[in-house]
Amino acid sequence: MPADIRKIVVQIDETRQEMGQAVTPPTRRAVAMAVIANPYAGRYSENLDELIAIGEELGALLGQKAVKALGIAPGEAQSYGKAAIVGEAGELEHAAAILHPKLGAPLRAAVEKGAALVPSAKKRGGLGTAIDVPLGHKDAAFVRSHFDAVEARVSDAPRAHEIVVAVAVTDSGRPLPRVGGLQASEIKGEDGLR
Amino acid sequence: MIDIRRIFTQVEEIRHEFGTPPPEPLIRGAIGVVMTNPYAGHYEADILPMMKALEPVGVDMAQRLLAAMDVPRERIATYGKGAIVGGAGELEHGALWHVPGGYAMRELLGWKGDRAAYMAGRGQAHTGQPGNALSIVPSTKKVGPPGAALDVPLTNINASYVRGQFDAIEVRVPGAPTADEIVFILAMSTGYRVHARVGGLLAENISQWDGQR
Numbered sequence: 001m002p003a004d005i006r007k008i009v010v011q012i013d014e015t016r017q018e019m020g021q022a023v024t025p026p027t028r029r030a031v032a033m034a035v036i037a038n039p040y041a042g043r044y045s046e047n048l049d050e051l052i053a054i055g056e057e058l059g060a061l062l063g064q065k066a067v068k069a070l071g072i073a074p075g076e077a078q079s080y081g082k083a084a085i086v087g088e089a090g091e092l093e094h095a096a097a098i099l100h101p102k103l104g105a106p107l108r109a110a111v112e113k114g115a116a117l118v119p120s121a122k123k124r125g126g127l128g129t130a131i132d133v134p135l136g137h138k139d140a141a142f143v144r145s146h147f148d149a150v151e152a153r154v155s156d157a158p159r160a161h162e163i164v165v166a167v168a169v170t171d172s173g174r175p176l177p178r179v180g181g182l183q184a185s186e187i188k189g190e191d192g193l194r
Numbered sequence: 195m196i197d198i199r200r201i202f203t204q205v206e207e208i209r210h211e212f213g214t215p216p217p218e219p220l221i222r223g224a225i226g227v228v229m230t231n232p233y234a235g236h237y238e239a240d241i242l243p244m245m246k247a248l249e250p251v252g253v254d255m256a257q258r259l260l261a262a263m264d265v266p267r268e269r270i271a272t273y274g275k276g277a278i279v280g281g282a283g284e285l286e287h288g289a290l291w292h293v294p295g296g297y298a299m300r301e302l303l304g305w306k307g308d309r310a311a312y313m314a315g316r317g318q319a320h321t322g323q324p325g326n327a328l329s330i331v332p333s334t335k336k337v338g339p340p341g342a343a344l345d346v347p348l349t350n351i352n353a354s355y356v357r358g359q360f361d362a363i364e365v366r367v368p369g370a371p372t373a374d375e376i377v378f379i380l381a382m383s384t385g386y387r388v389h390a391r392v393g394g395l396l397a398e399n400i401s402q403w404d405g406q407r
Contacts, residue, residue: 006211008219011204012262013367018199069205069262130368155343155364 003054004037006162008061009154010069018175027172029150031133032065034058034165041089041161051097055165059103062167063110072171077111078184079146081168083121083133087158095122098165108138111169115192116141125164128155133168139189144181145173195247199375200228201255202367203262213389220388221269224346224365224381225259226278227251234282234374245290248378252291252298255380260302263382271385271397272348272359273299273327277335277378280371288335291378299380300327303351328405329354340369346381350397354406357394358386 010033016026036058039050067074082103084095099120108114119134119141130153137143152166173184187194205223209215229251233241260267275295277288297305306325332347332354343366350356363381371377385397395407 005209007209008207009204010206010262011202014201014203016198016200069203151368153366155366 001039001050003034003057005034006037007035007154007157008065009033010065012069013150015175021176023175025172027170027175028070029135029168029170030066030069031150031152031166031168032062032069033152033154034062035154035157036163036165038087038090038094038161038163040094041087048094048097051094052101055098056102056106058098058165059167060106060110062165063107063169066167066169067110070169070171074110075112076171077138077169078172079135079137079148079170080107080111080114081119081133081135082107083131083152083166085123085125085129085131085158085164087160087162088124088126089160090124090163092122092124094163098163107167111138113139113189115139115189117192125158127157127159128153131166133166135168135170137184139192140182140187140194141192142182142194143173143184143187144179145177145184148174195232195244196251197230198227199230200367200370201258202226202228203258204365205262206363208388211388216388220384220386221263221265222348222361222363222381222383223259223263224363224379225255225262226365226367226377226379227255228367228370228375228377231280231283231287231374231376233284233287234280241287241290245293248290248294251378252294256298256302259380259382265384267303269384270303270351270382272350272361272383273303273331274346274348274362274381275299275331275333275379276344276346276365277376278342278344278371279335279337280373280375281337281339282373283337283376285335285337287376292333295378295380296331299331299382303327323403327351328403330405338371340372341366344379346379348381348383352403352405353395353397353400355395356397356400357392358390358396361387
């Protein structure tokens with residue numbers, strides 16, 4: 001069963017300066033969110049296969065939406081992250097079923113490569129609950145300039161029987177990174193770490 | 195005078211709200227430009243230079259919003275605007291957006307009116323449909339902290355009384371405005387609420403072309 005999607009929200013956050021310093025080129029973070037019906041709301045189900053399939057569907061849909069919103073070629077994506085907010089008639093494990101088993105592969109296809117872990121966050125929440133989606137470099141998790149987070153929130157979701165699923169993609173790191181560490185220019189991008 | 199720090203864009207595709215999905219989802223979008231408030235922290239009597247300086251910003255934001263919504267210009271059915279002023283500013287600073295934000299969207303959507311008359315707050319005589327975007331652009335404004343949410347009203351671009359298109363979109367920029375900033379917002383949608391069913395004037399029955407009915 002494909003996801004019953006009530007709403008899709010895509011947002012782009014472009015930072016041109018911080019503390020009066022120009023950010024050149026501007027950093028851009030896109031978040032694509034889907035508000036879906038939770039097929040297991042209100043009951044305990046040992047098997048969560050429907051949500052696992054939905055995760056795969058949304059990895060492709062939201063990954064592509066985010067890349068399109070940035071107006072970049074897939075290979076130009078630099079960091080990514082994912083998150084879910086489960087409405088109160090659902091359980092935290094429902095978020096895990098969406099995010100962890102199958103969402104990653106189609107997201108990686110949408111951004112090309114993606115050797116690194118897709119960092120994630122999850123919580124239970126009510127309407128308008130915000131979640132900070134962690135961001136990490138898509139090919140090397142230790143790239144310090146790309147450790148970041150972006151807030152995702154849908155004002156009228158999740159209803160009790162819904163789940164908000166968010167995928168974040170950027171074409172940049174933080175606005176003015178200057179705390180050292182591994183640089184994006186130094187990575188091999190093979191082991192997902194460095 | 196114009197010092198833009200951030201641009202925040204959000205586009206919503208509403209497929210249903212627990213009823214039968216309409217043939218086409220409703221597309222609602224908003225764009226917020228975060229900029230320094232040149233009048234923060236003091237009282238300035240003459241703030242009109244900023245209104246003039248905002249004109250190209252309005253045009254750019256309107257075009258960016260339409261591009262982000264990814265629909266033909268002809269499908270834009272409603273609009274609205276708003277401002278969130280940071281704590282060191284004054285509500286009146288948010289009012290600077292009325293003219294440059296309003297006419298930018300109206301001209302983008304096919305308004306053929308007299309900008310000078312509009313700037314001066316005057317209407318104009320006409321018969322029949324004199325172009326598009328005849329309605330007043332509804333608005334809200336507030337003074338607020340970083341991350342404050344503003345509900346931006348939306349109404350039909352040609353007739354404010356189209357009931358099925360009365361709507362609002364919540365806009366919130368995480369981390370903005372700081373005390374010395376303002377967020378200026380434009381919003382547009384492709385029309386009817388997804389399950390609109392409380393009667394009233396329909397857009398296809400607009401007959402007066404006076405911006406209201």
